[in-house]
Amino acid sequence: xxxxxxxLETIVEKARMExxxxxxxxxxxxxxxxxxxxxxxxxxxxxxxPRKNYGYVHQDLVNILGEKLGFKVEYGxxxxxxxxxxxxxxxxxxxxxxxxxxxxxxxxxxxxxxxKKASSGLLIAPDFTQDQVKAAIGFxxxxxxxxxxxxxxxxxxxxxxxxxxxxxxxxxxQEAVRVDYVIDIIYSIVKPLEKPSELEVKPQKWSYEEIKKxxxxxxxxxxxxxxxxxxxxxxxxxxxxxKLLKRMGKILGxxxxxxxxxxxxxxxxxxxxxxxxxxxxxxxxxxxxxxxxNEKYKNLVKRYFTEVK
DNA sequence: TACTTCGGCCTACTCAGGGG
DNA sequence: CCCCTGAGTAGGCCGAAGTA
Numbered sequence: 001x002x003x004x005x006x007x008l009e010t011i012v013e014k015a016r017m018e019x020x021x022x023x024x025x026x027x028x029x030x031x032x033x034x035x036x037x038x039x040x041x042x043x044x045x046x047x048x049x050p051r052k053n054y055g056y057v058h059q060d061l062v063n064i065l066g067e068k069l070g071f072k073v074e075y076g077x078x079x080x081x082x083x084x085x086x087x088x089x090x091x092x093x094x095x096x097x098x099x100x101x102x103x104x105x106x107x108x109x110x111x112x113x114x115x116k117k118a119s120s121g122l123l124i125a126p127d128f129t130q131d132q133v134k135a136a137i138g139f140x141x142x143x144x145x146x147x148x149x150x151x152x153x154x155x156x157x158x159x160x161x162x163x164x165x166x167x168x169x170x171x172x173x174q175e176a177v178r179v180d181y182v183i184d185i186i187y188s189i190v191k192p193l194e195k196p197s198e199l200e201v202k203p204q205k206w207s208y209e210e211i212k213k214x215x216x217x218x219x220x221x222x223x224x225x226x227x228x229x230x231x232x233x234x235x236x237x238x239x240x241x242x243k244l245l246k247r248m249g250k251i252l253g254x255x256x257x258x259x260x261x262x263x264x265x266x267x268x269x270x271x272x273x274x275x276x277x278x279x280x281x282x283x284x285x286x287x288x289x290x291x292x293x294n295e296k297y298k299n300l301v302k303r304y305f306t307e308v309k
Numbered sequence: 310t311a312c313t314t315c316g317g318c319c320t321a322c323t324c325a326g327g328g329g
Numbered sequence: 330c331c332c333c334t335g336a337g338t339a340g341g342c343c344g345a346a347g348t349a
Contacts, residue, residue: 222348265314267348 009044023060023075031068031158034061035151042126042147045099055099059083062097062124065150069157070164082112086122088168094121101125106132110139120172124150143171206278208300214272214281215304225264227251232282233305238292 029037041058056078063084066073071086076095084095094116096109104125113121121142128136128144136142145153156162166185174181206214219226227248231239239247245261265284272278281297284290293301 224347261315261347264347267313 022057023064026057026060027064027067031065031154034065035147035154037061038065038147038151039126042099058099059097062095062150065154066095068154069167082109085118088164091119091168091172092116093171094118096121096123098123098125101128101132104128104132106135106139106142110142113141122171141173143173145171206281206297206300208303210278211281211297211300212304215301222264222267223252224248224261225267228261228264229282229301230305232291232293233302235292238290240290244291 026034026037038058038061041054041061045052045054045058059076059078063073063075063086066084066086069086071088071093074085074087076083076085082094083097086093086095094109094113096104098104104123106123109121109123112118122145123136123142124145124147126147128146133144136144153162153167157164157167162185169181169185215226215229218229228244230251231244231247234247241261248261268280268282272280279294279296281294281301283292283294
């Protein structure tokens, strides 16, 4: 098995293939591989052909990664003009990628952004010099991103922690005084993690006395819920939704529909799970097609219904 | 009144078969 | 050989209904 780097080396240096012709093949490579190739191109690139081709492949790779970030990407020409134009809604971002920051001319790109009336310019390189950073601050309409940063950003996007909308906020210059946009971005990353922490109170076990008291209350107040438990106590294994409804109907002497059963489930959710914080004494599959008694309490529930007669 | 689930409805997507 | 169309399916949304 030939490595992707080796393959690239062969076609760039030996076969002198036009980089554009391998663009579609590059698109098939998973993200992790693209990042590796990106770094490989940075190491190999040089002024002279065929090594110059690494710069062109590098340009394509950056654009492909742009597509992965959720942008609509316009691929640029190789030897002149911008490397790419990424757009999202009515935002357009001029892309300039360099295998090494030494080729980077901030002013040129800043002017290009102005000329094209783009939202911003994004410069992607392995690293940046102090002077380049200062220049970028001075011009205000460009953003600098290292390839390392790009790689992290893609990972966050693919993990579903970041939306393209958030990425746009980072790439397009914002008013620097109000920091809300930074908070928005952080919030959208952290938000999915909020929920689980609170719900992880472990459910308590039942004694027979508690089951008896609970089912006595149910008998007094909730006829559908009582019939539900009674049917479950009469079957050994599991029972289908349809059979369950029919047998509940027989006990109650009326037709029982899915709505009543939904009510029963809602009631159990509110009392047993939320209020009493207990384990369920019943069970059901994910889509509610089959129902049964919790194996742990099966005998206790059956005992209740034989004693209660 | 608030909360939960179900079932119906709608939409988007896939895939196979037929026609150009 | 390719494209269009319709059937089947997966997923999201919303109203209805039971319970606390």
